[in-house]
Amino acid sequence: MKASEILVAYRTITVREIRRFTRIWGQTILPPAITMSLYFVIFGNLIGPRIGSMDGHDYMDFIVPGLIMMSVITNSYSNVVSSFFSQKFQHSIEELLVSPVPNWVILAGYVTGGVARGLAVGLIVTLLSLGFTDLQLHNPLIIVAVVLCTSVLFSLGGFINAVFARSFDDVSIVPTFVLTPLTYLGGVFYSISLLPDFWQGVSKANPILYMVNAFRYGFLGITDIDVGFAFAMILGFTGLLFAFALHLLNVGKGIRS
Amino acid sequence: MTAALKITDLKKVYANGPEALKGISMTVDSGDFFALLGPNGAGKSTTLGIVSSLVNKSAGRVEIYGHDLDTDLVSAKMCLGVVPQEFNFNMFEKVWDIVITQAGYYGIPPHVAKVNAEKYLKKLGLWEKRDTVSRTLSGGMKRRLMIARALIHEPKLLILDEPTAGVDIELRRSMWDFLKEINAQGTTIILTTHYLEEAEALCRNIAIIDKGTILAHTSKRELLQNLQTESFVIELSEAITELPDLDPFSCHLDDQGNLVVEVAKGRSLNAVFERLNAAGIKASSMRPTSNRLEELFINMVEGTLS
Numbered sequence: 196m197k198a199s200e201i202l203v204a205y206r207t208i209t210v211r212e213i214r215r216f217t218r219i220w221g222q223t224i225l226p227p228a229i230t231m232s233l234y235f236v237i238f239g240n241l242i243g244p245r246i247g248s249m250d251g252h253d254y255m256d257f258i259v260p261g262l263i264m265m266s267v268i269t270n271s272y273s274n275v276v277s278s279f280f281s282q283k284f285q286h287s288i289e290e291l292l293v294s295p296v297p298n299w300v301i302l303a304g305y306v307t308g309g310v311a312r313g314l315a316v317g318l319i320v321t322l323l324s325l326g327f328t329d330l331q332l333h334n335p336l337i338i339v340a341v342v343l344c345t346s347v348l349f350s351l352g353g354f355i356n357a358v359f360a361r362s363f364d365d366v367s368i369v370p371t372f373v374l375t376p377l378t379y380l381g382g383v384f385y386s387i388s389l390l391p392d393f394w395q396g397v398s399k400a401n402p403i404l405y406m407v408n409a410f411r412y413g414f415l416g417i418t419d420i421d422v423g424f425a426f427a428m429i430l431g432f433t434g435l436l437f438a439f440a441l442h443l444l445n446v447g448k449g450i451r452s
Numbered sequence: 453m454t455a456a457l458k459i460t461d462l463k464k465v466y467a468n469g470p471e472a473l474k475g476i477s478m479t480v481d482s483g484d485f486f487a488l489l490g491p492n493g494a495g496k497s498t499t500l501g502i503v504s505s506l507v508n509k510s511a512g513r514v515e516i517y518g519h520d521l522d523t524d525l526v527s528a529k530m531c532l533g534v535v536p537q538e539f540n541f542n543m544f545e546k547v548w549d550i551v552i553t554q555a556g557y558y559g560i561p562p563h564v565a566k567v568n569a570e571k572y573l574k575k576l577g578l579w580e581k582r583d584t585v586s587r588t589l590s591g592g593m594k595r596r597l598m599i600a601r602a603l604i605h606e607p608k609l610l611i612l613d614e615p616t617a618g619v620d621i622e623l624r625r626s627m628w629d630f631l632k633e634i635n636a637q638g639t640t641i642i643l644t645t646h647y648l649e650e651a652e653a654l655c656r657n658i659a660i661i662d663k664g665t666i667l668a669h670t671s672k673r674e675l676l677q678n679l680q681t682e683s684f685v686i687e688l689s690e691a692i693t694e695l696p697d698l699d700p701f702s703c704h705l706d707d708q709g710n711l712v713v714e715v716a717k718g719r720s721l722n723a724v725f726e727r728l729n730a731a732g733i734k735a736s737s738m739r740p741t742s743n744r745l746e747e748l749f750i751n752m753v754e755g756t757l758s
Binding site: 197199200201203206207208210211214218285286290291292293294447451452 | 466498505529530532534536538541542543549557559561
């Protein structure tokens with residue numbers, strides 16, 4: 196395919212993915228907005244003042260970046276895993292497989308769809324947070340870079356999950372039993388400096404901790420980890436997952452007999 | 453002339469499964485209307501699946517208009533349109549979006565895609581349904597939608613897997629007319645069907661496949677010449693209770709009381725009427741049984757063809 200044709204194909208997949216999650220906004224956009232508003236009210240407004248400050252910041256200010264990042268992670272992942280798996284389930288993925296679209300373009304299209312939903316929900320949650328606190332911006336460049344890289348990483352994760360999934364149960368296992376616990380334990384609600392040394396060490400094995408902390412650093416200028424290392428890790432995982440997802444597409448895992 | 457499809461020694465062994473294709477070879481000429489026939493599980497869908505890149509082959513070579521699937525997959529796919537047996541579009545999308553999206557996958561710019569979409573949706577009687585969500589369409593409309601979608605990039609080779617399954621007679625005839633029309637305009641068509649009447653009416657060349665092996669690959673005319681006997685149904689003016697002696701022709705009565713006579717290839721039909729006259733039996737009409745291809749197909753698959 197010529198570059199212009201590839202661009203049309205990429206845009207087609209991306210537009211279709213965005214059209215899908217905006218068409219069912221009641222399932223994709225609204226629930227995280229409501230959930231995060233409840234977090235802001237309960238943890239920020241009701242419980243937060245009793246907790247006091249965390250790393251020198253109001254508790255509400257401390258948790259907002261983590262909650263935004265949590266929304267981005269879960270929505271990027273969910274968008275790709277549910278979209279790709281439902282197309283496998285309906286066999287409409289065959290429309291793409293018989294077409295001449297290169298596999299890397301298929302992957303890029305799905306990932307862009309996941310990033311679009313992750314960022315859309317992240318933006319809505321950010322706007323909602325303004326009703327509860329005044330956001331600081333320590334380093335906007337880091338904020339944008341971390342949120343983009345993280346949403347790409349989890350979109351790739353969702354894609355790989357969908358490739359292996361054989362039932363709708365398989366689609367919900369990872370978000371429920373892996374992503375949610377790792378996010379909650381990834382420093383969204385607390386600084387790991389509060390933990391005993393052993394648990395601090397264990398926490399540092401959680402990749403989401405690095406994403407949340409790097410993102411929080413962009414807002415507040417505080418972090419439990421080295422931001423440079425966080426970027427290296429996010430980019431390293433992104434490269435690995437991209438290569439693995441592309442390999443799965445090339446061999447037709449789960450989609451070709 | 454470059455063949456539309458050339459398959460060489462194609463093999464497929466499914467993981468922990470049977471050998472679905474045992475090294476088949478066949479060629480479909482450009483512009484042909486070709487039928488791939490065979491009973492369930494014969495290897496038809498596996499063959500078409502490999503050609504359309506939905507099934508990985510175990511060995512062999514496939515070329516579409518000279519483009520090898522292994523070395524020039526993109527060019528090969530550009531030449532190909534596929535209408536599968538099962539509905540495989542997104543049931544939650546509108547008719548218009550489905551065909552426009554498919555055009556995008558082939559890199560067709562939106563302004564060209566819209567023109568093609570309008571052309572094929574109108575030709576297939578779906579224009580009024582363009583804003584309808586696809587799951588609400590009737591079975592026949594869904595099947596026509598898949599044809600419109602497969603033609604959106606105007607492929608040189610169109611593969612249809614059971615295109616008229618579950619479609620009523622009237623619609624089937626109109627689909628036949630449409631397929632004949634696009635074939636006359638130069639599109640090569642390969643179809644599989646369980647309606648052998650369909651293959652006999654539409655196709656010029658035929659391959660019969662069974663248990664992963666090609667049993668016959670020739671023109672319809674040559675294939676039909678292989679028939680050793682033909683059966684004719686003779687409606688009688690007056691019912692008979694006993695079978696007449698029509699030697700050397702064998703005969704029997706069907707459920708409606710019609711006389712069914714087997715005529716060996718090369719024998720004159722006049723002789724049948726001479727025997728009927730001699731037996732005092734008056735015939736009011738005569739027609740061949742069902743269709744000849746069906747008889748031949750059953751003979752071949754059952755291995756009784758001499």
